[in-house]
Amino acid sequence: MPLRTALTNMLGIEHPIIQGGMQYVGYAEMAAAVSNAGGLGILTGLTQPSPEALRAEIRRCRTMTDKPFGVNLTILPALIPADYDAYARVLAEEKVTLVELAAGSPKKYTPMWKAAGVKVLHKSATIRHALKAQEAGVDIIEIVGYEGSIAGGQPGDEVGAWVLLAKATSMLKVPVVAAGASGTGRQLAAALAMGAQGVTMATRFVCTVEAPIDQKIKECMMRPEVDERQTTIVLGTLSNATRVFKNGVSQEIRQIENKGDVDFSEVMPLASGSRTKKMWQETGDTQDAMWSCSQSLGLISDIPTCKELLRRMVSEAEERLNRGAQCIVASKL
Numbered sequence: 001m002p003l004r005t006a007l008t009n010m011l012g013i014e015h016p017i018i019q020g021g022m023q024y025v026g027y028a029e030m031a032a033a034v035s036n037a038g039g040l041g042i043l044t045g046l047t048q049p050s051p052e053a054l055r056a057e058i059r060r061c062r063t064m065t066d067k068p069f070g071v072n073l074t075i076l077p078a079l080i081p082a083d084y085d086a087y088a089r090v091l092a093e094e095k096v097t098l099v100e101l102a103a104g105s106p107k108k109y110t111p112m113w114k115a116a117g118v119k120v121l122h123k124s125a126t127i128r129h130a131l132k133a134q135e136a137g138v139d140i141i142e143i144v145g146y147e148g149s150i151a152g153g154q155p156g157d158e159v160g161a162w163v164l165l166a167k168a169t170s171m172l173k174v175p176v177v178a179a180g181a182s183g184t185g186r187q188l189a190a191a192l193a194m195g196a197q198g199v200t201m202a203t204r205f206v207c208t209v210e211a212p213i214d215q216k217i218k219e220c221m222m223r224p225e226v227d228e229r230q231t232t233i234v235l236g237t238l239s240n241a242t243r244v245f246k247n248g249v250s251q252e253i254r255q256i257e258n259k260g261d262v263d264f265s266e267v268m269p270l271a272s273g274s275r276t277k278k279m280w281q282e283t284g285d286t287q288d289a290m291w292s293c294s295q296s297l298g299l300i301s302d303i304p305t306c307k308e309l310l311r312r313m314v315s316e317a318e319e320r321l322n323r324g325a326q327c328i329v330a331s332k333l
Contacts, residue, residue: 016198021072075104185316214284228298
């Protein structure tokens with residue numbers, strides 16, 4: 001049986017599962033596969049080199065699915081100079097189902113998007129940011145725990161999803177979605193039991209048949225020795241904490257940061273997006289780039305299709321929720 005929540009009702013999707021934005025992975029092939037499987041697929045806006053290229057990708061995605069899908073827009077002008085106003089206008093003009101806004105404040109663009117009928121989800125790593133986003137009028141808050149594939153983290157924000165989600169669902173009035181190392185039906189059930197309306201996953205979708213990346217990366221991710229300990233945090237000294245795969249590149253970045261008083265130019269050759277893009281699309285060498293991933297690596301042991309993954313998760317979530325309900329004992333009058 002399908003799981004019905006405020007999220008599925010609001011977005012018109014079958015399963016309460018969103019595919020998060022993934023730079024140089026979130027193309028039409030990925031988003032359409034997730035949407036066709038019953039979730040909400042997400043194009044990654046800044047993966048496209050220009051606003052008009054994003055418009056073309058949105059239209060290409062519509063040739064691959066007739067289901068709802070969204071677009072991630074991550075606002076990091078210091079790291080990714082872009083015409084964010086133009087990207088935002090394209091999303092309104094194309095009337096995508098949802099915008100997953102990360103890093104920046106939703107205040108500037110939310111009125112324009114909502115006037116176009118676009119739902120706005122804000123990705124929040126702290127309760128204070130979630131409350132501000134709610135005040136700005138967003139429709140959904142995505143709460144991201146520190147165990148997730150975070151980016152842009154500030155000192156003092158190192159809080160896991162277990163605490164953040166419990167606090168967010170008790171304080172916020174808008175629907176909450178749980179993010180941060182999700183990948184199983186057990187976690188979906190736990191999120192729903194805590195009051196969330198669904199989950200967002202990124203790393204788990206990287207290791208699916210349809211993910212448009214080199215096969216060697218997927219095979220690396222599912223190896224038993226690549227577990228939840230195989231990630232690390234970089235760029236924290238630059239107030240841009242990012243969880244990435246633990247390899248020679250990320251370890252070198254940490255060594256540079258440990259020297260203190262680091263300028264981004266010192267790590268840029270190691271952290272460059274072009275280097276990561278080459279890994280995803282050409283070499284498949286997981287040891288030769290800085291690439292984002294969450295601790296959900298420890299939960300990955302196969303390469304399913306998106307449809308197989310979502311059906312498995314929902315089935316397991318139903319089983320867990322039913323078992324949980326059996327723990328309730330009727331009191332004797």
